Amino acid sequence: MSFLSPSSASECAGWRSSVMFHSQSFFLKGTTPNLPGILVDGKVQDQNRYKPICQLFKYKKKTEVKNIYRFATLYDTTNRIPVFSAYNFTGPPTDRRPNQRWMIEPQLEDKHYTRDMMVAGRRLRVEHQATNADYKVKIKGMHLDRGHLFPCSYADDDTMRSTFTLTNAVPQERGFNRGRWSKIECKVREYLVKNCKEAEDQIKAYVVTGAVPSNNKLNKRVNIPDLLWTAYCCKNKLGQWVAGAYWGKNVKGETVNSNTLGELEKELTNFYKDFKVFPYYCPRKAIQSVEQDETGRNRERVLEGGAGQKRSGKGSRERSMKMARRTGDELKECDEEDGCDCDCDEKL
Secondary structure (H helix, E strand, O other), X not given: OOOOOOOOHHHHOOOOOOOEOOOOOOOHHHOOXXXXXXXXXXEEXXXXXXXXXXXXXXXXXXXXXXXXXXXXXXXXXXXXXXXXXXXXXXXXXXXXXXXXOOXXXXXXXXXXXOXXXXXXXXXXXXXXXXXXXXXOXXXXXXXXXXXXXXXXXXOOOOOHHHHOEHHXXXXXXXXXXXXXXXXXXXXXXHHHHHHOEOHHHOEOEEEEEEEEOOOOEEOOOEEOOOEEEEEEEEEOOOOOEEEEEEEEEOOOOOOOOOEOHHHHHHHHOOOOOOOEOOOOOOOOOOEEEEEEOOOOOEEEEEEOOEOOEOOXXXXXXXXXXXXXXXXXXXHOOOOHHHOOOOOOOEOO
């Protein structure tokens, strides 16, 4: 069971006898996250429960048919939610949010079924993953969205549609999803656009977004996560590795701030011992931000917490405290000046 290089369908056509992931595109240097008890040194620990998915999406655009792998997901068939999705950020989309119906993965129901994601039909009995019917069930006192792990606002135009698979979504509290989580997604996306540039000014960052399960379920089937997290790593214009992270409880009004990769890994050791997202060369402490001065030359600024947080200074600490005191409703929608699509998640 493995992911191969996603550049063409033939290169990720099936699982091998090995349980290693081999995605050279979606995982930095081919190195998967380390989650003891789930995924260790690239090996799935419980192959009956956790399923690696190389997300294949066939999209017809005019006369052109594109059938390629878009991102990678490790899926928990017991909780019926993804453990994480790993993806590349190469710049924001130029198209609007697509009118795309939510899809499922037939391969999770039978290994002989197609590996293309598809809209579930009546004839297909779905047992091992979430369905649209699950999200139609109402829970008193809760309002849940289908929350993307790989946000469609992070995908290129052709890939946006592929993010609408329920293996890439979790039940996310609506106020959290459309409020603080959406806000920080936009801020970090802006940071990646400005700082994650390699040769010829090409934007490229490796991003992993995951969910920590709770004891609560939707429709007695689908786990409602306790916490969501995201980490990113890339090279800046100076050729240096930069990294950052953020996380938050899946509740309305939860404060979400940019933090270091090391702080995220420390936080998640409460759930997974020796948790690691990226290889050692992604910095666990300070984050390097490259900016241009008035002459157009690159200059380096050190950030302690991540995108948008200065390392020191009374003013920045006061601003951070004010942000923490705000209610979730004040950040319910993204501001227009953020310049990003904050409306990619399904609104029920």
